[in-house]
Amino acid sequence: KNEVEQSPQNLTAQEGEFITINCSYSVGISALHWLQQHPGGGIVSLFMLSSGKKKHGRLIATINIQEKHSSLHITASHPRDSAVYICAVSPNTGNQFYFGTGTSLTVIP
């Protein structure tokens, strides 16, 4: 049973395209995180949100608590955005941190 589901699993886009990655979860949460993992690299936290919407540069993250759904958008995608994007949730109870399996994004010049 996966508490966090992401889609798509793999995504290839042309440079400049608008990209959306989706995350659905099944538990009550106190926060949702979007993480970025470059090939061979470490993990960087992009956003932490518990409601509404956050924007950082070309990245936008939204969350709908009632629908248990979040989206990560990348505007004007660039090859350097190529990475695995991981959705993770912090449930209301306990100290667990549930991860999605990630979306592998490739942006072609």
Added chain:
Amino acid sequence: GAGVSQSPSNKVTEKGKDVELRCDPISGHTALYWYRQSLGQGLEFLIYFQGNSAPDKSGLPSDRFSAERTGGSVSTLTIQRTQQEDSAVYLCASSPLRGPSTDTQYFGPGTRLTVL
């Protein structure tokens, strides 16, 4: 300032041997997590330390796994009698306060463990 550091970066061991993996969190961070990322799999929670409180060990996959955190800073993850299925990247993360419900986590580069 310095980020989260982990050592060694790579570890190759023989089945049945014990290994110790080290994590140095960001100075002053009270929350520390260990995760595991197996090949082709998602990240998996292992253990959580918060200050001087008893750790949350609910994610440890077997009693061969243990971890300690000395002085509220450096943490060591120990795997006894390693098995091939223990091969994975072991990641450490720290955060300033209470962890993922309130804080951004800062991840280390990971230790790649290969059990032959």
